[in-house]
Amino acid sequence: MRLFPAFMRGTIALFAVTASVFFISSCQKSAEPDNGTERANSFSSMEGVVGTASNSASAITFCKTRDFCLWAGQTINTGKVVIGNDENNLYVIINSLEGFQDVSENVKIWVGDNLVDLPQTNKGTPIPGQFPYKLKVDPSYTWYTVTIPFSSIKTSGKLDCSGKGLYVYVHVDAIAKKKGETAWGGNCLADGPIRTQGRWYYNMTYSTGCCDECTCKDVN
Template identity: 30%
Template sequence: MMKTIVRTLLFCSALFMMSACENEPMSNDDAAAAKISQTENVSFDVSNACYTTDLIAGQYYLAGHIYVTMDATKVYVTYSTVDNWRIKGTHLCVGDCNKIPQTGTGNPIPGKFPLATSNPSGVQQVTFTINKSDLGDCFCVAAHADVSRPGQSETAWAKGDNFPGSNWAMYFSLCKSNCVDEEQH
């Protein structure tokens, strides 16, 4: 099963990099492939994360964390919830900061982000894999999620810089030099 997940992740990361956060909508085939790039109900080790930020729900609630880890060839972005929060869906764009899908007024359009998941019953962790060689030395991460806990559903964003629009959506930037490959230890 793990080999199937890894192959799926590699295939989907290739599809992701072809779309590279462009403002063009994905075809239904690309969207379907991107949705299976999640590693649902598989615990991903985030102890060696080189970047961690909070996953903020409804502007005020800590729903979890976003972890970025890297190895020699891949970048991994992991959404992980805390307490009784569950991830119902995700939208992720990793790449050129100027190519994150946005409206003319600077609000991000998560529905046009190239990677997405749908988890109607809710999961606690989702990890995406991106080819490191397809990213510039520095890149942006816009990580959006639909989260819920008993009696409450919220939209959530990885804590970072505000988009120029009028909502509270956020993104963060990261450089490869901030992360040390495991092989270099």
Template identity: 30%
Template sequence: MYLKTLSIIFLMFMSILLTPAVTTSLSMGSEPDNVYTTPLIAGQYMVVGEVAVWTSIVDDSIILHVLYNITDPAWYLTEAHLAVATSLYDIPMTKKGNPIPGKFPYKAYDLWVQSYEFTVNLTEMFGLQCPVDESEATLYIAAHAVVAKLDEYGEIIQAETAWGEGARFTDRGNWGMYFTYTVSCETGEMCYLNDDAETSWAYGMPFSGGSWAMYVVYDGGYVTTDLIRAQHYDVGDVYITVDGGQMVINIALDEGYSISYYHIHVATSLDEIPQNRAGNPQIGLFEYQGSYSEITPNITLYLPLDEAEQYAETLYVAIHVGVATYTCSS
């Protein structure tokens, strides 16, 4: 029997698992030995997430990873700007020493995500090679973002500038910050994503069409069900609950599996889930969609519910996931 109701003990565990601190895992699949994290500060005083930095070795090149990770479910990244330099004075700034994010070399606009990653080839950019000379090992990093906050109805109520916490560029004026990172070639275990994503569904009731697609009936509380890959293989768990005006869905895969993409639709009736005439779901029309280019074994999504969904006694949830495998080596 795949569908399970959580016990009281497991409910206590899930209340911890589904806290805002869980959004998405580091893209390396397991935390590397040389990771450095610093808080992501919005509006000078609010911690809304973190910036994680680490390196990997790819084809003899040192690759720097900078991951912006929102940990407060009410906030979203809308822009991200990154500057990486071997000298503080190589970061774009005014004559008075204030940073200029618009001139940072790495930029991302029109975002609406809670996790975003930049990668920088340090071998190509700065000529760094393993083993790294101590005199060249220190990087100066300025991680800037624009973040927006939603209320319980899904409306934007606040927008702020955010910086990865560190030292201020200047004592007066702009409160922008930078931090340093020491490059290391000791990366520990390395994991690589395989190109073998397979269709997977959260186990539940079958649609009326001929495919093996399924939907979950949510009647309240905490519900968990298995994630089935390629129709026959249980590769992880899906946890579903409602918290205020949002549905919280955590997808946690077993070791060796990674989320490549997802399509999710929540409705007050089965007929409201997009389907073709044969009764098979049309995943391209699902309301919530996302994809990941790096290893991602665990995500938590906070999906806003409209008024009808918030007051409905029963919700119908279709969760379609592309699941790939990954391989690790020392």
């Protein structure tokens, strides 16, 4: 997997749509509530991290975003993961089309710029139970937005919006095809999961972007 590919830059706004369609649009700065259906619904081992559950996408202003697929049971495309940032935070937005399993810590996230810091076995298998961001989503929701301050992410140098490259691992206890499945965020064009010791996972890469330039363009 290549790290730090070229991505679209510009201020991009995320606004509410149906649970199956996600539009990222324009240079408008807004943060509209989701008609009362959003609520804080999380816990985390890292201070300042907030999770917000909803049944549709929320209006958040980003400097940049990148879309990924949510892969359940190794090969089932069961939703999406959108990673974005503004001047101070990284956002991880999870859309599990059939919802989340009713278990504790059903979302686990690790972010960093050096895989030496990734909790993993001697064979290189990620250990989600040791990820720093462990959160609980109410299973009645299908969208979950995790706000992670740059200051809480361990990196080799100062993390900001100026094109800093990151690895992102997102593990989800999801519902897919009406049953509980392990899911990972990963590249939608991936040939398949990474396998170690009979286990499997996907990972993602993301490079931050600043809001000093605006390319007004809609991306589905």
